[in-house]
Amino acid sequence: MSGQALLRLEGIVKKFGDFTALDGIDLDINEGEFFTIVGPSGSGKSTLIRLLVGMDDVTSGEIRLNGARIDQTPANLRPTCMVFQSLALFPHMSVGQNIEFPLKLRKEDPAARRTRALELLDLLRLPRDYYDKRISQCSGGERQRVALARALAFDPEILFFDEPLSALDYRLRKTLEKELKDLHARTGKTFVYITHSLEEAMVMSDRIAIMKDGRFEQIAVADEIYGQPVSRFVAEFMGEVNLFALDTGTDGTLSSDILSIREGARLSAVTPGASGLLMVRPEYVRFAETGESYDFTLSGKLHGEYALGSRIQYELETPAGMVTVEKLREDRLSAREGDDIAIGFNADVTHFIGDTP
Amino acid sequence: MPASRSTRIALYVYGVLVIFFLYLPLVSVAFASVSRARYLSFPIKRYSTKWYGEALESSTVSDLLTTSLSVAVLVTVISVVIAFFGALAFARYQWRYRTTFQKLILLPIFFPQTVLGLALLMWFNSLGVIPSWKTAVVAHLVWIAPIATLIVAIRAYSFDPALEEAARDMGAGTWTILREITLPLLMPGLVSAGLFAFLLSWGNFPLSLFTTGADSTLPEWLYAKMVSGYSPLVPTLGVMSVVGSFLLILTALAVAWLIRANREARAAQN
Numbered sequence: 299m300s301g302q303a304l305l306r307l308e309g310i311v312k313k314f315g316d317f318t319a320l321d322g323i324d325l326d327i328n329e330g331e332f333f334t335i336v337g338p339s340g341s342g343k344s345t346l347i348r349l350l351v352g353m354d355d356v357t358s359g360e361i362r363l364n365g366a367r368i369d370q371t372p373a374n375l376r377p378t379c380m381v382f383q384s385l386a387l388f389p390h391m392s393v394g395q396n397i398e399f400p401l402k403l404r405k406e407d408p409a410a411r412r413t414r415a416l417e418l419l420d421l422l423r424l425p426r427d428y429y430d431k432r433i434s435q436c437s438g439g440e441r442q443r444v445a446l447a448r449a450l451a452f453d454p455e456i457l458f459f460d461e462p463l464s465a466l467d468y469r470l471r472k473t474l475e476k477e478l479k480d481l482h483a484r485t486g487k488t489f490v491y492i493t494h495s496l497e498e499a500m501v502m503s504d505r506i507a508i509m510k511d512g513r514f515e516q517i518a519v520a521d522e523i524y525g526q527p528v529s530r531f532v533a534e535f536m537g538e539v540n541l542f543a544l545d546t547g548t549d550g551t552l553s554s555d556i557l558s559i560r561e562g563a564r565l566s567a568v569t570p571g572a573s574g575l576l577m578v579r580p581e582y583v584r585f586a587e588t589g590e591s592y593d594f595t596l597s598g599k600l601h602g603e604y605a606l607g608s609r610i611q612y613e614l615e616t617p618a619g620m621v622t623v624e625k626l627r628e629d630r631l632s633a634r635e636g637d638d639i640a641i642g643f644n645a646d647v648t649h650f651i652g653d654t655p
Numbered sequence: 656m657p658a659s660r661s662t663r664i665a666l667y668v669y670g671v672l673v674i675f676f677l678y679l680p681l682v683s684v685a686f687a688s689v690s691r692a693r694y695l696s697f698p699i700k701r702y703s704t705k706w707y708g709e710a711l712e713s714s715t716v717s718d719l720l721t722t723s724l725s726v727a728v729l730v731t732v733i734s735v736v737i738a739f740f741g742a743l744a745f746a747r748y749q750w751r752y753r754t755t756f757q758k759l760i761l762l763p764i765f766f767p768q769t770v771l772g773l774a775l776l777m778w779f780n781s782l783g784v785i786p787s788w789k790t791a792v793v794a795h796l797v798w799i800a801p802i803a804t805l806i807v808a809i810r811a812y813s814f815d816p817a818l819e820e821a822a823r824d825m826g827a828g829t830w831t832i833l834r835e836i837t838l839p840l841l842m843p844g845l846v847s848a849g850l851f852a853f854l855l856s857w858g859n860f861p862l863s864l865f866t867t868g869a870d871s872t873l874p875e876w877l878y879a880k881m882v883s884g885y886s887p888l889v890p891t892l893g894v895m896s897v898v899g900s901f902l903l904i905l906t907a908l909a910v911a912w913l914i915r916a917n918r919e920a921r922a923a924q925n
Contacts, residue, residue, distance in 0.1 A: 351824055374823045386821035390839045399835075400825040432918075452825050 302365060304329040304488055305350075305456060310359035312345055312512075319345040321512040323359070327456070327490060332482045334491045334499040337509030338535070343492045346509075347460055350490070351380045363455060379454035381462045385445040387433045393419075393444050394429035400452035418447040421484070439470050446478075450485065459491040463498065475501045496536050500524070508532050526649050530575060533651060538580045538611075538622045542594075544650070545573040556596065556618040563593040565650050574652040580611065580624040582647035585631060585639060592642025596621065600637045614639060681897065688890035706891040715876075716892065722788050723857060723873040730795045730856040734803040735849045739841065741800070742807035747816065760801045771798060772865030779866065786868030794866040795856045802855065803848035810844025843911075850907055854900055 303326035310323040319342045327333050337343045348354040350361065352373030361369040368376055379400075387396050395402075397415040406414075412429075419426055422443040428436070436444060442462060449457055463471045479502045482489050493499055499506045500520045507517040508531075516528045527533035530541065544554050548571045552559050557576075565576075576594070586595055598616030605611075610630055612623045623641060625631065633639060658666070691703035710716045744750070745757055763771065775794045779786055818840070822832045860874040867875065873896055880889045 353820055353824070372823075373820075374826045374828055378824075380821075380824050382817045382821055384815050384817045386815060386817040388818060388822075388836060399822070403826045403831065448825075 303327060304331075304364060305490075306360075306362040306365075308360045308362070310346070310349065310361070311357045312342075312349060312354070313357045319512050320349070323512075323514065325507065325514070325517070327488065330486055330488055332479070332489045332491070332502055332504045333507070334493060334503035334505070335507045335509055336493055336496060336499045336535070338494055341509040342512040343494075343509050344460065345512075347380070347458055347490070347492050350456075351378055351458055352376045377455045378458060379449045379452040379456075380458040380460060381445050381449050383460045383462060383464060385441055385462060387441055387445055387448070389433050391433070392429070393424075393431045393433065393436065396433065396444055397447045397451050399448060414451060415447070418450055421450070422447050422481070438466050439474060442466070442474055446481065450487075454487070456488045456490055459489065461493050464493070464495070471498070478502055508535060524579075527577070527651065529654075530651060533575075533577050533649075538624070540578050540580065540583065540621050541575045541651075542578075542596075542618055543573075544576040546570055554594075556616070557594045558596065560591065560593050560595075563645055565645050565648070568650045569652070572650075572652045574650055577649045577651055578643050578647060580622040581609075583621070583623045583641050583643050585623070586642040590642065593645045594648070595640060595642040597638060597640040600631075600633050600635050600639050602635065603631075614641065684890045684893050688887070688894045690887065706887045707895075710888055710891045710895065713888070716888065719871060719873050719876050719892070722867075722870050726788050726791050726795060726863070726872060727853050727856040729792045730799055731849050731853040733792075733796055734800040734852040735845055737796075737800045738803035738807040738848045738852075739838075739845060741804035742811045742841065742844070743837070745804060745808040746811035760804060763798050763801050766798075768798060768859075768861035769865075772862045775862075776865040786866050788867055788870040788872070791863050791867045791870070791872070794862045795859060798859075798862060799852050799855050803852045806848040806851060807841060807844040810841050814840050846907065846911070850904065853903060857896070857900060 305325075305327040307323050307325040310320050311318065312320040321342075323346065335343045335346065345354070349356050349369075352368075352371060352375075356369050359369070360367055363377070388399065391399070394412070394415050397418055398411040401411045401414060415429060416426055419428060424440060424443050424447070428440070428444075433441065433444070445462065463474055466474065475498055478489075482502070491499075491502065503520060505517060506520055506523050508515045508523065510531055516523055516532050518526075523532060524536050527536060533539045533541065542554060542557055544552060544557070546552055546565070546568055550564050550568075550570050552563055552565065554576075578594075584590075584592065586592060596616055596618065598614035598621060601613040601615045601620065603610060603612055605627075606624070608627060609624050610627055612625070612631065614621045614623065621641065631639075688706060689702050689704060691701040691705060741760070744753070745760065772794060775790075775797065776786065779790050784790060818836055819832050822836045827835065858874060859872075860878060863872045863875050864878075871879070873892060877889055877893060880886050
């Protein structure tokens with residue numbers, strides 16, 4: 299391992315009465331990383347972040363920051379800071395007073411505080427005259443920036459985010475996602491972000507952890523999570539996916555009840571004899587013209603066509619259930635609902651998820 | 656949205672009822688207070704401010720005002736302090752007996768005040784405490800502090816608990832959070848609770864009647880004078896009491912307005 303992790307979690311367990319919210323979490327987060335924890339509601343991600351900032355106590359396990367244990371340190375003495383889902387901007391203070399709040403607590407002198415607050419307004423591309431504005435006079439996006447400025451004024455070792463973009467409308471969210479990624483690059487800080495949105499995670503993060511039932515299912519870079527999910531849960535959580543039951547023989551031959559398989563087709567990196575699910579993302583599925591040959595083929599009836607902006611999504615009714623196919627708008631299919639359609643894809647665009655014994 | 660015909664009629668009826676049963680009686684008291692005659696009779700033959708002069712000079716009146724004011728001010732201060740912490744317990748913190756507390760605190764409000772007054776008088780007697788205006792403060796508090804607590808609790812419910820967590824996260828300790836975040840956010844609730852406490856205590860009759868002992872508050876004296884020996888000072892003091900209450904509310908509104916104007920002026924700079 300290269301160097302020491304900035305934040306290290308070892309065997310974190312959190313119980314509320316009989317309910318186990320976190321069931322043995324191990325994690326290393328590196329200095330300067332943008333790390334995102336994604337999971338559906340109830341997966342334990344909010345519980346985890348509350349433990350990390352010190353708003354709840356661990357039941358067992360250790361949290362180490364730069365090697366020193368912090369799990370018994372109260373929130374106000376930890377060198378970390380969080381941007382809340384509700385942003386938690388103080389409504390009785392001006393924008394400037396909000397940003398200066400952590401500096402005021404450290405008894406920095408008013409002139410230095412003001413200078414720093416103005417610098418942070420510049421960094422977050424807010425006009426300097428916002429210094430004296432009331433929070434109620436700021437728009438949603440501006441409040442977001444004020445909350446970030448306040449957290450950065452604290453100058454934390456790690457900046458935590460608890461779904462701060464979830465309340466905003468789509469366009470603004472997309473803009474702020476990019477700004478946040480840009481801010482991460484410019485400040486060089488370690489960001490730990492939690493969200494239930496896969497898109498948000500994919501746009502911003504260096505690494506993503508997928509959480510389910512108080513455990514991590516997979517921790518990897520975005521491409522790997524998208525292309526090589528370790529489980530059906532991760533595959534389905536990370537967007538539209540087609541899964542087909544598949545068995546491999548001891549000699550590597552493939553067999554399926556649903557897919558027609560080309561003679562000699564093989565999957566690399568699969569233990570012979572394993573059975574599991576063959577995954578293919580909708581954008582890798584081809585409509586098979588007559589004469590074309592694929593490793594895997596299947597036919598079905600066109601069930602529906604949905605416009606997704608730049609792409610068109612098709613749903614096909616097949617013996618394997620609904621199969622989703624996505625095409626760019628320019629590759630639009632000229633077929634009607636109910637038409638018979640054949641689809642195909644090659645082994646190199648698939649990923650095999652083995653059954654866990 | 657324009658009001659429908661039936662809504663308009665209902666509003667007119669409501670307005671007429673308010674004028675007829677609330678403002679006209681008050682106005683008639685005001686007229687009685689400026690009558691020169693010793694006994695109340697309409698129409699008033701000669702107008703005079705003589706009784707106001709007498710009221711201001713009378714030592715009885717100044718005693719009454721001092722007693723009423725002492726009780727009301729003490730009740731206000733103590734109920735606001737109780738209401739602040741009570742409201743936090745009521746609305747902000749999760750603790751074991753919270754729902755029990757929320758129900759129990761409402762009980763005194765449902766007691767008829769005369770019963771409560773009687774009960775307290777008997778209790779003071781059995782404790783060997785001689786009733787005076789100080790025991791009246793306790794009696795008023797039993798009834799008024801819960802109301803003040805409820806007023807502040809409504810305010811406490813409406814603010815985001817994450818505000819306190821955020822302050823803690825940025826390094827603030829418990830007292831700093833209370834001073835910098837909780838207190839300023841609850842301030843509007845505390846001010847209205849204080850106003851209510853003062854006015855409820857200032858105008859209270861049943862609790863005072865039982866618990867002031869030899870002392871007398873303004874409402875008690877007004878009642879006593881109506882029962883035995885009318886004096887033109889009765890409407891005079893009645894009017895002075897109402898005007899005093901109005902002045903208090905106006906002052907509070909003016910202070911609130913000044914604070915807001917000051918804040919906006921600061922925001923408008925730059």
